[in-house]
Amino acid sequence: MDSFKGQGGIQMLLTAEQEAQQIVSAARNLKMKRLKQAQEEAESEVVLYRSHLEAEHQKKLSETSGSSGLTVKRLEEETEMKIQNLKETASKVSPEVVGMLINYVTTVRT
Template sequence: MMASQSQGIQQLLQAEKRAKDKLEEAKKRKNKRLRQAKEEAMAEVDQYRMQKEKEFREKQSLVLGSQSNLLGEIDAQTTGKIQKLTSNYNESLESVMKKLLSMVCDLKPEIHKNYTGTD
């Protein structure tokens, strides 16, 4: 009877050890899976971040590009206005100079109507 009890206790201890080993193995598998899940999540977050940064850079370049386009248009308009003003000046210069010279050079000496001579 003692031998069978001792053998039963031995079997219980072995079963307990196997159960403990299985628990340890399950914990290791669980921890490994948690690490894998964390790594996968981090990779997914990194990929999402890179995608959003790329979209941001594209939008930023569109905005900055449109600003530089506006600056180009403004420069072109300004250059056009300056050219137009310069051509108007050059066209008007000769006629204005002729009028001015005729006023200065073509004098007709006359006695002013209010002049009273003192003889």
């Protein structure tokens, strides 16, 4: 009867070992499944974030390119106004300057 108990004990140990291997294998499979799922989620988040950044970049490009055209036009208008003001001021003062220069050139100091 002792040999029967020994055989039964060995059989119980083998059965327990197989169950433990199945539990470990199931845990590994679950872990691998979770890792794969996490990787897929991370990749989808990266794609989403990248597309978000690209959209922001395109928006900023369109804003700056559109406003630069307006800025150039505004600066051209301001420059033209300043040039016109300088021409008007020069035409008003020109006879006085010419007279003053003629006076200095023709006056002889002794």
